[in-house]
Amino acid sequence: MIATDTSADLVSRLRAVGDERYHDKHPFHRRLVGGALTPDQVRAWVANRYYYQKAIPIKDAFILANLPSREYRRAWLKRITDHDGTQGNEGGTHSWLALCRAVGLDDADVLSERGVAPGTRFAVDAYIDFARRKPWLESVASSLTELFGPPVMAARVAAIVAQYPWIDRAGLRYFETRIPLAQEDAAQALGWVQAEALDAPAQDRCVAALRFKCDVLWSIFDATALSCGVFA
């Protein structure tokens, strides 16, 4: 067995990336959970984030294609189904569209992507391209923002219920479904990263990949905030 110590170190380093730069620290997110956004600003968030939601199964399919074995592909495949759904179990993207409607957007508007800021596109497209081009271990490491997501999603749901009573609570099902899935996904991905990133250069690349992914999420909030006057 190599390096339980360095594996524990790696987990600490990955968690430190989240502590430092996961997007719950972004001013836009702070205002969201603080109840400070106008309805149009909430809509800007939901419409911009749709572009990210739509990208998840695409980046996961690229990661799938780059994985080193059918055992790993078998395990990863469910992530795609979690978002794309199946007949009768419509999946995460469908739930996100329900949130869109709950905040007063209509499907045609959201699907047209006309509310998506260029900076959101650049960030999300960069994430898809990362998954397409990078070694699978880095792409899997980049997914580890899911380590940080569940408590943030839980707090976000509570805040939305408390602060934005005009949003139909049924629209929040995406997050409620997502929390346990994100926990499972994060545990799986972290196990792979711990098992495979055994030397310092590989561990550095995994940490860098997670920083990159945090930058993607952060940039989506930057672009969203600028597009709807939050920083005005």
Next chain:
Amino acid sequence: MIATDTSADLVSRLRAVGDERYHDKHPFHRRLVGGALTPDQVRAWVANRYYYQKAIPIKDAFILANLPSREYRRAWLKRITDHDGTQGNEGGTHSWLALCRAVGLDDADVLSERGVAPGTRFAVDAYIDFARRKPWLESVASSLTELFGPPVMAARVAAIVAQYPWIDRAGLRYFETRIPLAQEDAAQALGWVQAEALDAPAQDRCVAALRFKCDVLWSIFDATALSCGVFA
């Protein structure tokens, strides 16, 4: 409705590609079904073809990533599972390894890929890269060799049973399972190509993609034949 006529033309053109250059016309395949191969030459075929089998879910994951909607992804996803399998239903790659054993190869030998000819690697890797880089419609069209596969697989199974009694028949389950799946897959892919390739340039690209894929399969037989003295 656009162009029932050109859609029928397109199907004729696609079928003509198979009539002209599907790999059942390759001298190696003719010798295989004619009973003219030595055991080592049969093994060379099975070991080289393993490299192609292994690539199928990878190229399908790239196609999945490039598809334009979650509806299409939902439909395509099963191809990956058909080959990678699930817990308790081991899938096509696993069945191919059973064929390897039935012809007297051991797993370690096959998995090491030491019997894979360089020309086989180049052809298969080109196919994966095609799926990674090309517009999804061309990749889907390239999969239409499955239009031609089922009768060839059925004849191949019958020939192997008749001509190579030393091969355990249980090893042929891959083809028996694959025939109905290939029929379904081909019908689905052909429907998409007919629905989406509506003008002459798009149809030309689909025909070219199918020719490319036939070249891949043909080259695998070329490289295999050269590596085991069939052309000597």
